[in-house]
Structure formats: C-alpha cells, structure tokens
Amino acid sequence: MLSITDISIRIAGRLLIDESTVQIAPGARVGFVGRNGVGKSTLFHAIRGDLATETGSISIPPRWRIGSLAQEAPDGPESLISVVLKADLERDALLKEAETASDPERISDIQTRLVDIDAHSAPARAAAILSGLGFSAEAQLRSCSEFSGGWRMRVALAATLFSAPDLLLLDEPTNYLDLEGTLWLEDHLANYPRTVIVISHDRDLLDTSVNEILHLDRGKLVHYRGTYSNYEEFRANKEALDAKNVKRQEAERKRLQDFVDRFKAKASKARQAQSRVKMLERMKPISALVTQDVREIVFPAPEKILSPPILAVDNVSVGYEPGKPVLNQVTLRIDTEDRIALLGSNGNGKSTLVKLLANKLQPFSGSITRADKLSIAYFAQHQLDELVMDNSVYDHVRKLMPDMPESKIRARAGNIGFSGKAADTIVKSLSGGEKARLLLGLATFYGPNMIILDEPTNHLDIDSRAALAEAINEFPGAVIMVSHDRYLIEACADQLWVVADRTVTNFDGDLDDYRKVVMQARGMRTTTRDRVSTDREKLAKPKEKKVPFKQQVAEAEAEMERITGIIAKIDTALALPDLFKKDPKQATQLTKARAAAAGALQRAEEQWLSASSLHEEANG
Structure with a gap:
C-alpha cells in the first residue's frame, strides 16, 4: 500500500500540499486530477523520493518497483524493440549473465528465474506495446535516432509500460499520443494488473481506465472511489449541499446575534444573551466547496457569413517532395458551420491536410476552390515557440492593434483571458495552458470564417477543455480539429474524416465505432459485440511496409x-x-x-x- 501521511510540501515558499493524508491500495488504478500548477507533478517527485516533504511521510512497500516516464526521450543506434526490452532490468541482466555462466547451479537458477518472469515471451509483449502505440513491425527494428522527439517519447512510454512496475506513475501520457494511441493506452491501463496513478485531463481516460480519483485542491488531497464522472457528480452534489448548509448557518447566526444585540443590556435576559454568545463562538463556519470558475474562451465571429461551400478540394495530390505525395486524389468539401474531426495515426498526413486547407502548402495537382474573402485561423502546438518569451501578453495584443489606445488593447487582452495586471505578465512566466489560451486568442483575433485546431488541448486542464468545447460550439464558422481528446471530439464534431492510405475518407460511424476499429487493428481485446466490418478495419489501418x-x-x-x-x-x-x-x-x-x-x-x-x-x- 502507498501511504501518504500528513504531508506538507512547499516549493519556493509556496505551500502546494498542506498536511494531507491518503492511502492507495495495491492494484488501484487512480486518476490524479486538479488545476494546472497546483502540485500534482510535485507529489510524484515526492513519491519517487526526488523531493523531501516539509512534514509527514510517504511509505511504499520495500519490494515495490516504481516506474515513471523518463524526462528525456531515448536516443542512439539501438532499435526501438531493443530499447523497450532493456527496460526490464532483471531480464536483461539475467540474459547477459546466461551468456557467460558456467556453474551448473547458477545456470539452473538463471533459467528458472527466466521462466518465472516469462522472459521468453518478452519480445512478443514488447512488440505488442509498441504496436499499440503506433509503431509498425518495420519501425520497431529501426534505430531510435531516426525518429523525432515526440515519437521517441512514445518509445519511453512503451519501455515504462513494458517494465510493469508495481507502482506506475504517469504524468499526462496522452500528450505524446494521437487519438488511436490514446484509445490503446486507455485499454492497457484499464487492464493494468498493478497499482497505477495517472495525472490526466482527459475525461475519457479518467472514465474508462481508472476506478479511483485523487483530487488535489487548495493544498488538500481528496480520495474518491469511482470514475471522474462519478466524482464530478459527487462534487456538484456536495457543492449544492454546502451552499444550503452555509445559508442555514448564516440564518442561525443572524438569529442568535439579533437576540444578543437586543437583550444584552437587559438584566433579566443577560444570562440567555451570554449563552447565545457562547453558542456563536462554538459555531464553526462550514467549509463550503469553493469552485474556481474557469475563464471562458471566446472566438470572435466573422464579419460576414460566407455562402457554402467555403472550401472545396478536387482530386488533389499534396506533399513536400515532388513525386512523393503524402496525400493523393483527395476530394472534399467544407461548408459554413461544419465541425470536422480528423482521425488517423500520426504520420498518415493529418498535419499535411490541415496545412493544405490553411493555404500553407500548395498542391502538386488538382484544384482548390476557396470562397471569396475566406479567412482561416490556424492553431498548432509548435506555434507556441513563435511567441516572444520576454514580451508581455499586452505586447503581443498591441502588435495586432498598433493604432489603438491602451484602454482598447487591454480590453481585448481581457477578452482572450488576461484581464487587468494579467496582461502585463511576460510570456515565459505563463503556464502551458495560459500560453495556449494566448495563442488561441491571437490566432482567431480577426474573426475567421474557419478555425483549424491541431491538438489544442495538450496544455489545458479539464475545465479549460470544457470551455474550449463551448467556444467551438458557439462559433458561427467552420472548425477543423485534430485531437486525441475524445471528449472534445464527441462534444463538438458532427463529421469524422479518416486520413489513411494516402487519402481522406468520410467515416460512417461515431467514435465508439472508430474505437472498435482501432482496438482490432492494434490487437487489443475485443468481444463479439466489438467486432466491426473488414472494410472499416481496412479504412482505418494504414498499409505497412513488411520487414524484408x-x-x-x-x-x-x-x-x-x-x-x-x-x-x-x-x-x-x-x-x-x-x-x-x-x-x-x-x-x-x-x-x-x-x-x-x-x-x-x-x-x-x-x-x-x-x-x-x-x-x-x-x-x-
């Protein structure tokens, strides 16, 4: 059992965790939630022993192995499968020793232990995890150095999962994944046989993969058994009950105080008045559940609603090297108020498609027809690097309103979520979520007809994701989104397009249907009810090159x-x-x-x- 007893943790003078206690039983699957910056990752550091607590203690069974995602992505000439296999340190050490051992008894001990830990099936298990996270059989044999940082972080995640620690600590693991990888991870965590604590803002993961919720709020750890939806309902009910009790207590306080004020000067009532003073002193204020209202996200409406279609693509071939198209024979149409989610594994061409739609990439062949005066806003995570770190929010807004008075600039900064002094905060001091909010506000500044969002939720907490979904639904123009967040897609999208096999196809089904397709394609457990047609499987599963x-x-x-x-x-x-x-x-x-x-x-x-x-x- 993981026992956290009366711990307090302070960072740079700020008290993040205040005398909190919680017990996590073996085998629990815990979703760790809370607003960004409240101290969730800090608690992980303390559990791993990397950070000392100010008070209290954290105890873990002595034989437990703790596993967490490496801070740096693996690199070098070793193949992906080799990197993952080496994560099982005991197996790796035994295999190396087996190559040189000569003592018969030691040989016996080594081979017996290898059987006990099921070492012979390890390559198949490692390959299955890599496949689930989006690596083809061919890719698994390539060296780490051939992959980008994001893909190598997937390898780090695969290695952590393969090592199967007794206590698995995962901090926002879906940030490195596409929707397909996220669906696989949800299934894997739901069946993880040991204890897991996962920091996540992904509602679907918190509803499908965990059976307990740990909430860090105002320095206190609150432990609840159930899914996130169960916990959210519990909090709403508690908030309503607390509000009633606070109102009732205020009325009682007023009644007692009125009695004291009225009769404290009368000798005949002095005893009763004094009695009520003592009652007031003993009456402890009810600690109501304080809700931290999230700032809304607003996308400015376009000045003019365009006639449909606002964009049409006819038989287009597009890519980065002539003669090597990433997408071929693409034909599609986008109308005003369309809400389209792009599905498909990373590397299949989703980013290529959005760059084509955003007019940042020109087609090799075919034609694109855009409505007259079509305005497109484009948001992608890599654009965070384009923000000037030493400039303030006000400075960034002023660049888009150079001739406006300060009052109007500050008003506009307030509209995108940075009111008052918050507008003077320099970018490098903003949290990841605040930077994303700023970038969303700048990208949509002039009221576009169409918004393209490429993984917009990576740095947003649960409440901010809900605010983003509301903003999308209220926006009167078209929205194209690439996201691994099922909640956002289900809340907003009315069309699903699959980008696979070098083309784009409309998916005739909902996300549950698509999840079944991914489960089958990546070798996850399915039931008869989960099985889908071969055609859909072919549609969603990209063709892979076979190992020679x-x-x-x-x-x-x-x-x-x-x-x-x-x-x-x-x-x-x-x-x-x-x-x-x-x-x-x-x-x-x-x-x-x-x-x-x-x-x-x-x-x-x-x-x-x-x-x-x-x-x-x-x-x-």
Whole structure:
C-alpha cells in the first residue's frame, strides 16, 4: 500500500500540499486530477523520493518497483524493440549473465528465474506495446535516432509500460499520443494488473481506465472511489449541499446575534444573551466547496457569413517532395458551420491536410476552390515557440492593434483571458495552458470564417477543455480539429474524416465505432459485440511496409541460435549426478525451463521456415 501521511510540501515558499493524508491500495488504478500548477507533478517527485516533504511521510512497500516516464526521450543506434526490452532490468541482466555462466547451479537458477518472469515471451509483449502505440513491425527494428522527439517519447512510454512496475506513475501520457494511441493506452491501463496513478485531463481516460480519483485542491488531497464522472457528480452534489448548509448557518447566526444585540443590556435576559454568545463562538463556519470558475474562451465571429461551400478540394495530390505525395486524389468539401474531426495515426498526413486547407502548402495537382474573402485561423502546438518569451501578453495584443489606445488593447487582452495586471505578465512566466489560451486568442483575433485546431488541448486542464468545447460550439464558422481528446471530439464534431492510405475518407460511424476499429487493428481485446466490418478495419489501418523476408530469416536464425544455447546449458545442468535425488525441486524447475525453451525454439523454427519459403518465392 502507498501511504501518504500528513504531508506538507512547499516549493519556493509556496505551500502546494498542506498536511494531507491518503492511502492507495495495491492494484488501484487512480486518476490524479486538479488545476494546472497546483502540485500534482510535485507529489510524484515526492513519491519517487526526488523531493523531501516539509512534514509527514510517504511509505511504499520495500519490494515495490516504481516506474515513471523518463524526462528525456531515448536516443542512439539501438532499435526501438531493443530499447523497450532493456527496460526490464532483471531480464536483461539475467540474459547477459546466461551468456557467460558456467556453474551448473547458477545456470539452473538463471533459467528458472527466466521462466518465472516469462522472459521468453518478452519480445512478443514488447512488440505488442509498441504496436499499440503506433509503431509498425518495420519501425520497431529501426534505430531510435531516426525518429523525432515526440515519437521517441512514445518509445519511453512503451519501455515504462513494458517494465510493469508495481507502482506506475504517469504524468499526462496522452500528450505524446494521437487519438488511436490514446484509445490503446486507455485499454492497457484499464487492464493494468498493478497499482497505477495517472495525472490526466482527459475525461475519457479518467472514465474508462481508472476506478479511483485523487483530487488535489487548495493544498488538500481528496480520495474518491469511482470514475471522474462519478466524482464530478459527487462534487456538484456536495457543492449544492454546502451552499444550503452555509445559508442555514448564516440564518442561525443572524438569529442568535439579533437576540444578543437586543437583550444584552437587559438584566433579566443577560444570562440567555451570554449563552447565545457562547453558542456563536462554538459555531464553526462550514467549509463550503469553493469552485474556481474557469475563464471562458471566446472566438470572435466573422464579419460576414460566407455562402457554402467555403472550401472545396478536387482530386488533389499534396506533399513536400515532388513525386512523393503524402496525400493523393483527395476530394472534399467544407461548408459554413461544419465541425470536422480528423482521425488517423500520426504520420498518415493529418498535419499535411490541415496545412493544405490553411493555404500553407500548395498542391502538386488538382484544384482548390476557396470562397471569396475566406479567412482561416490556424492553431498548432509548435506555434507556441513563435511567441516572444520576454514580451508581455499586452505586447503581443498591441502588435495586432498598433493604432489603438491602451484602454482598447487591454480590453481585448481581457477578452482572450488576461484581464487587468494579467496582461502585463511576460510570456515565459505563463503556464502551458495560459500560453495556449494566448495563442488561441491571437490566432482567431480577426474573426475567421474557419478555425483549424491541431491538438489544442495538450496544455489545458479539464475545465479549460470544457470551455474550449463551448467556444467551438458557439462559433458561427467552420472548425477543423485534430485531437486525441475524445471528449472534445464527441462534444463538438458532427463529421469524422479518416486520413489513411494516402487519402481522406468520410467515416460512417461515431467514435465508439472508430474505437472498435482501432482496438482490432492494434490487437487489443475485443468481444463479439466489438467486432466491426473488414472494410472499416481496412479504412482505418494504414498499409505497412513488411520487414524484408531476408531480414526475417536472419532474425529467426539468430533467435534459434540463442535458444539452442540456452537449452544446451539447461541440459548441462540436468546432467549433474544425482540432481533429481539431491534437489528434486531444482530439477523440476529446470525441466520446466527446458520445456519452455523448447517451445520457444519450435516457434522460432516455424517463423524461419515461413520466412525462408516466402523469401524463396519472392526471389523466384
């Protein structure tokens, strides 16, 4: 059990956690929520032992292994699958020792332990996790250095999940994922067999993957059993009840005070008045649940509503290198007030499509028709780097209103969420969520006809995401969104487009249907009810390049050689005189280890035969 007892944590003089206590039972799946900046990540540092508490204690069972996402993405020449496999430190150490061990008893111990930890199935388990996070079989064999930072952070996440720690701490893991990877992670966490605490602002993950909620609010940890929706309902009911009790207490206080004021000077009533003074002193104020109202997000309406279609794409081919289109034969139409969500794994062309629509990328062929005076606002996370870190919010707004008086500039800054002195805050002092709000306000400053949002929720907390959804629904123009947040898509989108197989296709179904498609495509558990048509599976699953048959043959041969060496060492140990009499338990374990290795060898041989046959056919 994870026991947090009366802890207080202070950072730079600011009290983040104030004498809080909570117990997390083994096997609990906990969603850790709270506004940005309240101290959730700080508590993770304290649990890992990286940060000392001011008061109280944190205790963890001594044999528990703690796992969390690495701060830096893995890099170097090693293949993705190798990086993930090495995350199981015990398995990696045992395999290295097995290569040099000569003592029969030690060989026996090593092989027995490898069987106990199911080491022979590790490559298949690691490959399944990488596949779930969006890496094809071919990509898993490529070196880490070939991938961008975002993809390498997925490898770090895969390694953390593969190591299967007793206490898994995840801090906003979906920030590195697309919708498809997020759906896979939701399923994986929902079936995680040990204790997990995940910091997340993703409502769907908090409703499908966890069974407890830990809320950090005003320095206090509140623990609740149930999903986030259950907890939200509980908080709403408590807020309503507290409001009634506060009102009732105020009325009682007024009644008692009126009595004291009226009769304190009368000798005949002095005793009763004094009694009521004591009652007032004993009456402790009810601590009502304080709600922190989130600032709304508003997108300015366009000056003129355009006649549909506002944008039409006809048989377009587009990409970055001539002759190598990312998308081909794309035909689509966007009307006023359309709400379209783009689905499809990262790397399939969603960003290419939005750049085409935003007129930031020109087509190789085909035609694009745009309505006269069409204005498009484009928001993408990478644009955060375009903000001037040493300038204030006011400075950024003033650049767009150079001839306006200060009062109007400050009023406009207030409209995008930075009223009063907040407008004088320099950008580098803003939180990630505040920077995203500023960028949204600047991108939509002139009242566009169409807004393109590429992962707009990454730095927004739950309430801000709800405010964004409300702003989208109230906006009178068209909205195109790329997001891994199911809540945002379900709340706003009326059309789903799948970007896959180098084209764009309308998806005939809702997000639940699409989730089933992803589950099947990524090898997750499905039931008969979850099964969907082959056509949809083909639609959502991008075509993958196959690993060359020659390479498959070589890998199978290397695996056969490795397992054969293991079997030889087990046989040496089993050949010890009187082994079965002196140590029957060890002999039984060795026999089981040999059987497991023999099964692995048989599978490797079958893979070798299949790959060899295909290689011969391919080469005539």
